[in-house]
Amino acid sequence: MLLSPFKLERYFAKYEFNAEFLLCSSDCESMSVADLLAIEDGAAERFQNHWLGYTESQGSPTLRKEISKIYSAVKPDDVLVFSGANEAIYLFMLAALKENDHIIVHAPHYQALSEVAKGIGCQISPWRAREENGWALDMDELRHLMRPSTKAIVVNLPHNPTGYLMPRADFDALNEFVKENNLLLFSDEVYRESEYDVKDRLPAAVDYGPHAVSLGVTSKTYGLAGLRIGWIATKNRELFNKIASLKDYTTICNSAPSEFLAEVAMRHRAKLASRNLEIIKNNLIIVDDLFTRYSSLFTWTRPKAGSMGFPKLLQGEVESFCDDLVRKSGVLLLPGSVYDDARNHFRLGLGRKNLPQAVELLLQYLSKERYWM
Ligand SMILES: Cc1ncc(COP(=O)(O)O)c(C=O)c1O
Structure with a gap:
């Protein structure tokens, strides 16, 4: 299988550990092992005694039990x-798809x-989020993209990089559509539980x-x-078994310390999520103000969930803007070209505690470089 370079990862490899301020991270503020263990009585001691042998390939039963509680009808x-x-x-792509599938x-x-499917030899049709509609997806467009060889639909909600969240009625309709057409739905929900209004979840x-x-x-x-x-969580037993047996050729099983810590984290996930949501909401106040002040330099579609947004630069070219900014101010933004976006967008991360300082440096840069407000 031929895989093209992962553009976002290559960009981060250049800057992630030497730029002073990452103003484009997709993850939320992290914490130390000690702080995580302190969330639960006795966890630090149990961690010290945790066994470092091979773990169960499927994941430890107690971790899977905690994860299953995220869902309504998942065992x-x-x-x-x-x-x-x-x-x-x-592994989902390897298990579910073959050459010439769409x-x-x-x-x-x-x-x-999309890249893994491309590497397998699949045809890929983008289902485009429309900025003019608040980055919405259009169900009619989806119907037009269908081919006899279509095998799966892949969505990411809440969405990286726009923070878009589909209305419930559309998500119901999408699921119906996938069922009626005998397809698979691969739903990337890695930003779930970070909705700014829980009613939107x-x-x-x-x-x-x-x-x-x-x-x-x-x-x-x-x-x-x-x-x-x-x-992954799925009720599709055949697919589940196929993916599980492919894992024997990648990592076989997971890191034992990580499984222990993940189980503690999942038991207290509401606390972790609300800590990070508070950081995001405070950061949004600062970011909203920036975009109001610089409304002739940027467009801003406010996200509904997640730890990032996808504003557009209206003056100049976004790649050189990001490059100049990181060199002169140590503030890293991510040009949309790593997403094959040709419309001058960039990714702005909202989940880090030091966003206020990073935005301050960005403002100083804009004023020094004489960008118009
Ligand atoms: C939409 C989406 N899916 C999957 C991943 C992969 O997550 P991880 O790096 O934790 O494996 C990312 C990471 O940025 C992501 O944004």
């Missing part, structure tokens, strides 16, 4: 744990959601039936990317 045996969400995407993918998107796709696979991870809403623990 621990419907959950398969991986080393991050990215491994789950890779898939429809929510676009713009996290590159892995969509049900997980897995709870609609066996046509669906829900993807989750500890990295984003819960701020624990370094654990590298992700999972």
